[in-house]
Amino acid sequence: MLPWALLFFAATPAAVLDEAGSRACASCHAEIYRKYSATGMARSSGKTGSGAYTESFEHGRFGDPASGAGYRVRADYLLEFARAASGVQGERKLEYFIGSGAAGRSYLHSVDGFLFQAPVSYYSQTAKWDVSPGYQRQRSIHLSRPIETACLLCHASRLQPVAGTQNRFGTPPFLEGGVSCERCHGPGKQHVLKGGAGSIVNPAKLDAARRDSVCAQCHLTGEARIARATSGVYRPGELLSGYSLSFVWEGRPSPDMKVTSHFEKLWQSRCKQASGDRLWCGSCHDPHAQPAPAQRVAYYGSRCAQCHDAAVCRRGEDCAGCHMPKNRVVDVEHTVYTDHAIPRAARSPDAALSGERRLVSFWKTPVEDRDLGMAYAVVAARESGFQDRALELLRKADDVPALSQLAQIYDRLGDEEKAMALCERILRAEPTQAAAAINLGTYRMQRGRAREAMRLWEDALTRNPALSAASVNLAVAQIRAGAAAAASATLVKALEYEPDHEMARRLLKDLN
Ligand code: HEC
Numbered sequence: 001m002l003p004w005a006l007l008f009f010a011a012t013p014a015a016v017l018d019e020a021g022s023r024a025c026a027s028c029h030a031e032i033y034r035k036y037s038a039t040g041m042a043r044s045s046g047k048t049g050s051g052a053y054t055e056s057f058e059h060g061r062f063g064d065p066a067s068g069a070g071y072r073v074r075a076d077y078l079l080e081f082a083r084a085a086s087g088v089q090g091e092r093k094l095e096y097f098i099g100s101g102a103a104g105r106s107y108l109h110s111v112d113g114f115l116f117q118a119p120v121s122y123y124s125q126t127a128k129w130d131v132s133p134g135y136q137r138q139r140s141i142h143l144s145r146p147i148e149t150a151c152l153l154c155h156a157s158r159l160q161p162v163a164g165t166q167n168r169f170g171t172p173p174f175l176e177g178g179v180s181c182e183r184c185h186g187p188g189k190q191h192v193l194k195g196g197a198g199s200i201v202n203p204a205k206l207d208a209a210r211r212d213s214v215c216a217q218c219h220l221t222g223e224a225r226i227a228r229a230t231s232g233v234y235r236p237g238e239l240l241s242g243y244s245l246s247f248v249w250e251g252r253p254s255p256d257m258k259v260t261s262h263f264e265k266l267w268q269s270r271c272k273q274a275s276g277d278r279l280w281c282g283s284c285h286d287p288h289a290q291p292a293p294a295q296r297v298a299y300y301g302s303r304c305a306q307c308h309d310a311a312v313c314r315r316g317e318d319c320a321g322c323h324m325p326k327n328r329v330v331d332v333e334h335t336v337y338t339d340h341a342i343p344r345a346a347r348s349p350d351a352a353l354s355g356e357r358r359l360v361s362f363w364k365t366p367v368e369d370r371d372l373g374m375a376y377a378v379v380a381a382r383e384s385g386f387q388d389r390a391l392e393l394l395r396k397a398d399d400v401p402a403l404s405q406l407a408q409i410y411d412r413l414g415d416e417e418k419a420m421a422l423c424e425r426i427l428r429a430e431p432t433q434a435a436a437a438i439n440l441g442t443y444r445m446q447r448g449r450a451r452e453a454m455r456l457w458e459d460a461l462t463r464n465p466a467l468s469a470a471s472v473n474l475a476v477a478q479i480r481a482g483a484a485a486a487a488s489a490t491l492v493k494a495l496e497y498e499p500d501h502e503m504a505r506r507l508l509k510d511l512n
């Protein structure tokens with residue numbers, strides 16, 4: 001049985017026509033544009049080699065003990081890879097970067113317009129190249145992990161996805177690198193055309209929930225963040241909870257620091273709990289500018305002074321230095337982030353958590369069974385004990401993402417008939433769902449319906465030709481059907497995308 005390898009993927013929202021792009025704002029808001037362009041947010045993605053930041057290539061050559069692979073990144077962003085055990089070697093161009101470099105950078109490479117994450121990343125705080133977060137346990141060189149929509153939605157603006165595919169994009173894949181003005185202010189074409197008279201959102205003038213929604217788009221994840229079964233895309237000025245919900249454990253602040261946990265942490269602070277809506281991200285951060293290092297202490301000190309009398313603590317000027325210490329995050333190696341829980345003193349590790357845990361909406365809003373079920377399903381995929389709860393809550397759901405979660409759960413429970421029926425339903429509603437197609441193909445194959453299975457796998461490969469599970473299955477079916485030449489072509493193609501795929505290499509060797 002093939003594991004349900006691929007999660008449901010959400011269609012990537014394309015750039016909208018009523019957006020003008022940040023450059024269009026520069027003529028009238030020149031000072032804001034200039035300041036903002038220097039922030040990490042504005043520079044959070046782009047074409048490699050562009051922009052002011054440059055990686056050090058001094059440690060561009062490194063080995064990965066887990067896989068036995070050797071990598072070298074050259075100053076022209078050519079990634080060379082080799083693994084002695086398989087004899088595989090080759091190169092890829094790192095075409096786009098994700099991350100300004102304040103903490104580090106990940107990279108994207110492409111084959112035929114399909115975008116993939118690179119197995120190597122740059123870690124600024126140690127000035128070293130190493131395997132990317134999430135690649136530490138790879139046993140081979142993994143080049144075909146598709147770029148996730150969520151990644152680009154937080155780090156880039158005005159995306160250009162190709163409809164009907166999982167990870168094919170136009171050139172360039174996004175019209176603007178980093179977080180554009182309109183991600184916080186909403187589409188501004190009318191405002192621009194009318195010389196500033198057309199409406200535009202000012203987050204500071206929104207009610208607290210709508211204001212906080214603007215930053216929470218990208219700075220809040222929680223234990224599970226799920227897309228709701230609504231169509232449409234969040235726009236500044238709306239409530240984010242209409243489109244996506246983040247869940248946290250009730251009454252149990254997560255002791256871990258994660259990259260996107262600023263909201264969770266700040267909400268745990270005494271400052272926030274005692275000041276309510278008055279305190280928000282904008283209380284301490286100018287969204288358009290970062291203080292220069294020399295002004296950092298004075299700048300953040302002045303932010304604390306909005307609420308704290310100087311006499312409250314005479315231990316020094318650097319308030320944040322003591323009360324917002326920098327800690328390691330659990331989800332990225334070699335990186336530290338500021339603790340937004342603003343503790344009185346350095347924390348002792350939290351006591352072990354025991355007993356029953358319950359997920360609740362971060363915003364404390366009432367939630368529908370379907371949304372809570374989706375959150376438990378996310379948690380169930382990484383730890384045991386929550387599957388039954390997810391199943392119970394999702395049973396009546398009928399949208400494609402929920403049906404995909406249900407199909408995965410039935411598959412794990414070994415209830416193939418139910419999983420199969422769900423895959424059929426999913427594909428009737430959305431023929432582009434490659435994960436459902438691959439798994440339905442497997443069920444069909446096992447039931448002697450090889451021709452249908454092969455058609456499903458061929459179709460999945462048009463959505464993303466690097467889906468090794470589909471190519472290997474297809475090749476095996478082709479071999480069984482006596483079509484050795486077709487099988488060989490399938491495998492050669494699969495190896496273009498994932499050259500170190502052991503099964504594909506073995507099958508091809510046996511054919512030749
Ligand atoms: C042709 C000049 C012009 C361009 C181009 C322009 N603006 Fe403005 N903008 C203005 C003027 C003038 C005001 C002040 C309007 C007022 O105060 O009523 C303004 C006000 C604003 C405000 C404050 C609104 C409020 O209610 O407080 C924001 C936010 C804003 N602009 C964002 C943008 C963004 C984002 C862009 C680019 C998409 C942009 N502007 C492009 C002229 C322009």
Ligand code: HEC
Binds near residue numbers: 039040102
């Ligand atoms: C579209 C996604 C997005 C939105 C919306 C967003 N951020 Fe960010 N923010 C990011 C990303 C991505 C980074 C990391 C940038 C990097 O270094 O690559 C970041 C970094 C930051 C930083 C660190 C300094 C910097 O500029 O890199 C601050 C502070 C920050 N954001 C505050 C805010 C505040 C306040 C809001 C709401 C007013 C907000 N952000 C809205 C995505 C977003």
Ligand code: HEC
Binds near residue numbers: 098105150218220221
């Ligand atoms: C929910 C929004 C979100 C998603 C999804 C997301 N990121 Fe981020 N990422 C952020 C924010 C916000 C920061 C900045 C965190 C901070 O500075 O504390 C960040 C930081 C980073 C950094 C360090 C940037 C720096 O400051 O130098 C890298 C690299 C990065 N992300 C890569 C990725 C990649 C690759 C993916 C997809 C696999 C991804 N991120 C998915 C929001 C997101």
Ligand code: HEC
Binds near residue numbers: 025036182184202
């Ligand atoms: C990360 C979110 C974010 C981004 C990106 C962003 N802004 Fe803003 N902007 C805000 C917030 C929040 C405020 C309200 C600040 C306040 O008054 O506390 C604001 C206020 C403004 C205002 C009106 C108040 C003022 O300071 O004059 C203008 C004009 C403006 N932004 C223009 C821009 C332009 C132009 C860009 C792109 C170059 C941009 N903003 C990018 C969040 C953002």
Ligand code: HEC
Binds near residue numbers: 272300304308344
């Ligand atoms: C919007 C107002 C506001 C801002 C801004 C603010 N605080 Fe607070 N903070 C509070 C309030 C209110 C309390 C609770 C005071 C009490 O309980 O007597 C508090 C409590 C604290 C505490 C005690 C925490 C505890 O667990 O008992 C510390 C430490 C603290 N703040 C530090 C800071 C620092 C450092 C900054 C700046 C980086 C800051 N605060 C910014 C409002 C704020």
Ligand code: HEC
Binds near residue numbers: 262266338
């Ligand atoms: C009480 C003040 C305060 C508030 C409120 C606050 N921050 Fe921060 N933030 C800081 C300080 C201080 C730093 C460290 C800056 C530095 O070291 O240069 C920081 C750093 C950051 C960074 C850079 C990466 C990191 O973790 O070091 C991001 C991103 C960020 N804040 C996002 C947010 C978001 C999003 C919110 C709202 C949920 C928020 N902050 C609210 C004070 C605050």
Ligand code: HEC
Binds near residue numbers: 318322
């Ligand atoms: C050298 C580290 C250091 C610096 C710098 C520092 N603090 Fe503190 N702060 C502490 C310690 C330690 C405590 C006491 C913790 C305890 O006893 O529980 C404390 C206590 C506090 C409290 C709680 C006071 C009470 O009686 O409840 C507040 C509020 C606070 N600090 C705010 C600030 C502000 C604002 C600044 C900047 C002007 C600042 N601190 C600078 C270390 C520091």
